[in-house]
Amino acid sequence: MFDYKLSPKSPLDGFVLEADGARLREINGFALISIAAPHQGEGALKSVLKNTLGIDLPKPGFSSRSETTPDITLMSVGHDQWFVRFLETEKSSVEWVADAVGNFAAITDQSDSWTQIELSGISARMSLECVLPVDTDPSVFPEGAVSRTVLEHLGVIVTRQPNAADGGGYCFLLLSPRSSAKSFLHALTGSPPFHF
Amino acid sequence: MIINHPLLGPRDATEFSYLGDASLMHRPEWQSDDAENQFYEYQYLRDNKAGIHRELWYHEQGDRSWLVVTRNTLTHEISSVELASDVARREGRSR
Amino acid sequence: MTQKNRIGGGLIDQNRSVQFNFDGRLFEGYEGDTLASALLANDVKLVGRSFKYHRPRGIFSAGSEEPSALVTLREGAYSEPNARATVTEIYDGLSARSQNKFGSLNFDLMAINDLLSPLLTAGFYYKTFMWPAVFWEKVYEPIIRQAAGLGKLSGAEDPDRYNKGFLYCDLLVIGTGPSGLMAALTAARAGLRVIVADEDFRMGGRLNAERYEVGEMPAADWAAATLAEFMSMDNVRVMSRTTIFGAYDHGIYGALERVSDHVAEGSGDVRQIAWRIYTKRAILAAGSTERSIAFGNNDRPGVMMAGSVRAYVNRWGVAPGKRVAIFTNNDDGWQTAYDLQGQGVEVSAIVDSREQTTLLPPKGVRVVLGGRIVDTKGRLGLKKIILSDGQDVAADCLAVSGGWSPNVHLTCHQRGIPVWDDKIVGFVPGATLPMGMAVAGAANGVMTLNACLQSGLDAGNSVVEALGRTVSKSKTPKAQDEVSAASAFWYVNESKGRAWLDLQNDITAKDVKLSYQEGFRSVEHLKRYTTIGMATDQGKTSNILGLAVMAEISGKSIAETGTTIFRPPYTPVSIAALAGRSRGKDFRPARLTPSHNWAAEQGAVFVNTGAWRRAQWFPKEGETHWRQSVNREVLATRASVGICDVSTLGKIDIQGKDATDFINRVYANAFAKLAIGKTRYGLMLREDGLVMDDGTTARLSEHHYLMTTTTANAVSVFRHLEFCHQCLWPNLDVQLISATEQFAQIAVAGPNSRKLLEKIIDPEYDISNDAFAFMACGDITVCGGIKSRLFRISFSGELAYEIAVPTRYGDSLMRVLMDAGDEFDVTPYGTEALGVMRIEKGHAAGNELNGQTTALNLGLGKIVSRKKDCIGNILSLREEMVRNDGLRLVGFKPVDPAMSLNAGSHFIGVGAEAKTSNDQGWMSSVTYSPNLETSIGLGFIKSGDQRMGEKVRAVDLVNNKSVEVEITSPHFFDPEGGRLRV
C-alpha cells in the first residue's frame, strides 16, 4: 500500500574474512539499547532489571548475561550507563527495553550507532596485539570482560565472549562507531593473520 | 602514563583528555558582588605547582568519567585518582 | 671470494654460505654473520669516512655502540642510511654501500678538510662566515650543507609496512646476558608473565662472545638451553631483534622489533613493529659497553675495542687481524690476548698502561707495562703502533680496552642521574630509577660472571616477592669469576698527532681543551660546543673520554664534572616504525555519511570536513566548472526542493528530570521555557565568554531533549557538557549520550519540501504549516512505519525540514527522496551549496565561529541572557569585550557587482594606506550568490552594525586584489524570513 519502502543496510554488508586461525565477521541483528541510571537511581534500576530480565547490573568493566534469557547481555560502557544487547525482533527494541525498565532509566537507541564485528579463533589474541591497547590475557580479561578504548584512532568497545564450542579459541566482540566502520575494518584486517 | 581509574583500574592516559587544575571545579557564584573578578581568577589564574598537583582528566575514550587525579608534576607519579563527581559532591557542590 | 680471515669455530653455520655485496663487490659470509663480521672475514678494513674530516673509518666494535662502520643498506626506495654494519645480519642478496665520500672510499676528495683541521676547530663556524650577511644563505651555508649528513635518503616513499602493538607483562627483562637470563628464569619459573627482550638476533649477550663455562657447559650453550626452556613456557615471551629503546612513565617501555630486516625485501611481512610494553616491573640487564683510550691517531681502521675483537674471534670465527696488539688499562684486555692466542691468532704485544699486574703474560707475547701508545701508522688501515719510547710494533689490528661502562641509559630516561663509582671506574645507575625498574648485572656495575648470575637471580627473586609469588631457593649455575681489575687511564698525554675521542664527529682531545679554554666548561656546554657524543652512536664509547679530558684540565674528578644524561632512544629508531600504519590514506580514519555510497554513485565530489568525507557538489554532465554545479544546486533548491545529507552534525541525547535546567545553564540564550515539540537555536559560550558552538535543540518530551552541535565541535561540546554535569553540577539529574551515529539526517529544503515529504511520511502525521509550524519537531513514521524524527528547521532560509531515520535506512531514504521527488525535480546538494545558502542568509559557520568571536561580534549580543546563571555570561561582560567599536559581523557586497570577493581580505578605509594601523577587520566567508547574481561576503568590521551603506576596501595583498565593498546587512536573501514560515 506504500509507494515507497526503506530498506536497511548493514555497515559492512555482512563482511566475513577467514585466515590462519582467525575469523572476522560482521554481526548484524543485535539491538544495542543504552540505559542510564537517573541521579541516585542505580539501586532501583538494579532491582527492576533483576526482576524483569533476570539480569544483574555488571561491575564496571564487565558484562552480565540474563539468567532467564541467555541471549540478553548487559554491558557496562560508562559510569551509570550500560548497553542492553539482544537479538532484534519485530517489536521496537527501544520499546522492548522501556517495557522492562520503565522510568528507572534513560533509554537511548544505539543499535545504529555501532558496527559490530566478531573476531574469533586461536590467533585472535595475536591479531589484536597489533591494534588494541588492552591486555587480553585470560587472567585479566576473562569471559564477559568489557573494555572501552582507542584502536587505530577509533573508539572501540571490546568484550570477550564465550569461546567457540569446538575449541576454536577466543572470541571477541568489537564495537566501533558506524560512520568509520570501513576504517575500523581496515585496521583489523591490517593485522596478522589477515594482513590485507 | 597510566591512570588508575577508580572503577576500571589502570588505563593508558591516551584514553583521556586533560583539562587542567582541579580548581576549575570551583566555579564562582554568579551573583556575588565581585563576580567578574572571581570568574577572572577562576578562569585564568593557576597555582601551577611544581610538585603535587590536583587536576582534571576526562575518560573520553572510556567510560566518560571526569576524574580528579593527584599527580606530581616533577615526577609524574600519581598518588590518587577519584571520580570528579564524588569530589564535587563531597565539596558540597550541589546543583 | 675467499674469507681469508675466517678461522673457524664460533656460532655461525659454515655450511650455509651467504652472498652479499659491498660497494659493488660480491662477498661471501655465513649464516649468523653480521655485515661487520663478514667484511672482516674478507679482510675489508676500510668501510666509511668520518663526518668532518673524512678520515678513513673501519669497524670499531661488534655491537650497537658502533660509531664508525655506518653503511647504507639495500637499494632504491628500500635504502636505509646510517645502518650499523656491526648489527646488520647478512642475507643472500644484501647490498651495502659506504657513505660520506666524495669520489671513492679510498680517495675521498673531502679528506682535504683534514689538512685544514687547525682552522676547523671546535666551534670555528661561530666565529666566521658572518660577512656580508647575505652570503650565509647564498655562499657559506650551501657549502656547509654540501658536506652535511652521512647517509642519503632515497627521496622515495618507504615501501615497507610497519605495525605498532601493545604487550603486557609482570616483568620485562631487558638484555639476555647472564644476569638477564638468570633474572628471567627466576621469574618465569615462579609463574610470572615475563617478556625477555634483546637487541641481538642471537640472544645471550656476552655469553656468546666469551669462552666461559656456565653450568658445566659452554656459556653459549647454557644461554641457548635457558632460552629453549623459555620457549616451552606459556608465560614467557622471548623477543630477539628487539631493542627496548625508551623507559616511559609508569612502567611503559618502547620497543622496536626488527621483524624482517634480516631477510630480503619484499618478504610480505612487516618490516618492524614498535611495541608499547606495559610492565609491572622491569629488570635492566643491558650489560656494559667497552670504551676506548685516546691516543695519537687512534682512529685508523684496525683500531678496535678489545672485547669486540674477542667477540669476532669467539662468536664469529673471524680474526680481525693477522697480527693483533693490545692496549689496555684493565685486566679484561688481557682476556682478548688469551682468546686470540687460543685461536691461533698472533698477538704482537700487550701494552698495559698500568705499572704492574699479576696476570700471566701469554706465551711469547711482548708485554709493555706502564706502556703508552703515542701514535699509529697506516693510511687506510693500521700497519704499526708507536710506543712512547719511540719503539714501534707491527700490528694490523689494535685491540683497545679502556674499561667497561655500565649501560645505564634507560635508567636516565626519566632524568635519573648516574653516579660515579671509583671501584669500577665508571658511572653506575643513580638512586632514582624509573618506577618499577631494577638494574642487574654489569649494567649495575657488577663486572664478573658469577656475580652477574647472582645479581640476576636476586633481582628476579625481588620481583617474584614484590608481586606476591613464592620465592624458590634455587641457586645460580656454576660459573667462574674472571679477573676484572680496572684502572682510570683515559688519555695518552704525550700523544703524537691528534687523539680522537668521538670517531664519528671527529672530536679530538684538543677540541675539548679548546672548549674549556673558551669557557664552555659545563658538560652540557662541552657537548654542545664540540658536538661530542651527538653522532648516531650518541657517544656510547666516547662520552666518558670527553668527560675525563675535561676533568683533567679543570683539575676536578669525573664525579665532580658529572655527565650529560642519556635520553631516548637507546639506539636510533626508524620514523616509519613509530608511525606504524598511520600514513598515507590511513593517516587518520575516515567517517562516511549514511548516504556515502549513494553519493559516490551520483559522481559526487567529496571534501574532508574534519574526519568526515562529505559530498561537496554533484556534477552533472556538461558542467565544466564546479561553480556551475553549485549554482544549479542552489537555484534548484530555492526554486523547488533540494536534499542534503546533514548527518554529520553532532547530536546529543539529553534526558533527566533536570534536563531543562541543565540546558538552560549551558546555553547563553533563554531555554527554560521551550515547549515540548519545539526546537530552538542555542548559542553556547565558553566560560571565558567567547562563542564555543551553536546549534538547535529540540524538546522531545518533558525530560528529553536532542541537542545538535556543529560538525566540528561535536566531541568538544559533549566533553564540555559532561564537565558541567560531573564537575560543576553533580546533583542534577541528567543523562547524556551521543546520538550522532544513530541517525541519518537529511535536510529537505525548498518551497516543495513539504510536498515531497508528504509523499513518504505516513498519512497519520500532519505536517501542514498549521499543524507543524516553523521550529516544530516530533516523532513520526515514514514509508509504512519506520520510526523517524522530523524537525522543521532551516539553514537555507527556505521552507525546510530535517528528517532523521535510523542510520541503517539512510542510504535508502536518500534514494526514496530522489525517487519521490522526481516530479519536483528534486536536486541533491552538497556542502558548497549549503555554504552558499547560509551566506545568503547571513548565518555564522566555522569561519565565523573560530574561537575568537563573542556573541556581540556575531551580532547575537542581544540573545545572551543576563537573567540567569549560564556558562560564559559573566566573563562575556569584560570591558574590552563589550566595546562599542568592537568587531561586528555584517555583510559585504562589491560596489561593482562584477567583482568577486576573497575570504581573508582585510578591510581598509577607501583611500587609506594598507597597513596594520588602518586594519578594520576581515572577510570571513565569501561566495557567489546565484540569486543575487553577485559575489557576497560575511566579515567582521569595527562598529559594523553602525556603518550600513559605508564603503571600504576589501584588500587581499597576497592575491593582489583590492575591491571596494559596501557594508550591508548580513541577511542578503529574504531578510524578513517569509520563505521559512509558509
Place this chain on the structure above:
Amino acid sequence: MRYSVLSLLKEAFNGNKGWKPAWRDPEPQAEYDVIIVGGGGHGLATAYYLAREFGINRVAVLEKGWIGSGNVGRNTTIIRSNYLLDGNQPFYEQSLKLWEGLEQDFNYNAMVSQRGIINLYHSDPQRDAFVRRANSMRLSGADAEILNQNTIREMCPFLDFDNARFPIQGGLIQRRGGTVRHDAVAWGYARGADQRGVDILQNCEVTDFIIENGVCSGVETNRGSIRANKVGVAVAGSSGRVMAQAGMRLPIETHVLQAFVSEGLKPVLPGVITFGAGHFYVSQSDKGGLVFGGDIDGYNSYAQRGNLPVVEDVCESGMAIMPMIGRSKLLRMWGGVMDMSMDGSPIIDKTPIDGLYLNAGWCYGGFKATPASGWCFAHLLAKDEPHKTATKYRLDRFKRGAMVDERGAGAQPNLH
C-alpha cells in the same frame, strides 16, 4: 676579542692558544642596577640590549645552572613572523628583523638561515584563514605569499601529494623565515653582554625575592643576597615556580614539549615545513639531522621529559606528509618545559610589585621571539613603559578581556 676569518687564521698558526673565554666567570657584586633572573636566550638578550641600546651595564644575569640550559638549548630552531593578530604580528616582525642583523651586531655566527617556512593547508577554510593571516603579515610589512599546490610540488616534490588522507592544497610561505643555530644565540648574547660589562653568574639560583612594602629591591641566591633597583624575571617554563616566591599566581601553566632529531642525512629539505592537518614541523640542520616537533604532551609537567603517544603522533604526521623519511631514524628526543599561557601569547610587563618585572608565557614559540623579547623587556626595564610592539602583552589583559588568542582556543593552555 673580535671573531673573524682573520682571527681564525691567526689562531690556526698559533696552535689556537690565544682564544679567550667567551665570557667571564665573575663573582656576584652586592648591587646592580638591574638583575635579570634567568640565563636563557631571553634573559641574556635582555641584558645585551640593556647594555647596548639603553646604556645600562650594571647588570647581572643570574642562572641557576649553565647559561642556555633552558629552551634556547632545546628547541626546533625555527624563526618566523607569520602571525595573525595585531598584538603579535608587529612584535614577531620586529624580532625577525633583529635576527636578520644579529650576527654582525653581536659578532657571533648563529647561522641565521632564511631558507623559508611553508605552512601547508589542506582545506578551503584553512586556506581562508591562511589568506587572512598572510594579509595581516603583509599589512605589518612582513613578507608572505600564498602558494598553490603546483608550486609547492615543485619546491618539495617529496611531499605526499597523491596518496594523502588530507591532500595538500597549497601553502603559506614566508621566505624570510628559517632556522638559527639555537645554542649559539645564547652564547652570542652572553658574549656580547659580557663584553659590555654585564656579569653572567652561572650556578646562581634565586631562592627568594627581597620585597619590602610592595617594592622589590633584590634577590636572595645560593651565592648570597644581591640588591638591585629592578629585577626582571625571564625564566619561561619555570615562571610559575619563580613568581610564586613573590606571591604571585600567573595565567600560566607549565607543560612539556618534546622535540626530535634524526641521524645526519644529506640535505633534502629546502626550509621549514609545517603540516596543516596534524602536528608536525620540520627542518634540516646544517649537520644534516631532521629537526622536528609536534604538539605538547598536554598535561602540566615540570619533568622535562615526555611520553610515547606524542612521539608516535609526531612520527605519524611526519610520515603523512613526507613518507620518504620512514627509513631515517629518530636519534634523540627530549622534553622541555613551557610556560603555556591562557591565550597562547606572552607577557612582558611590570608586576603589581614595584621593581619586579616579568617576561613570561612564551608557550612553545619563545625561541623566535628571543631578540624582540630581549629588546622589549630591556625597553620596559629601562623606561618603565612597554615598547610599542609589545603593548598588547600586558598582565591584566585577561581581566580586561583583551586576550591575544591566535588559535581561538580560549583559556585552556594545552590547546594553544
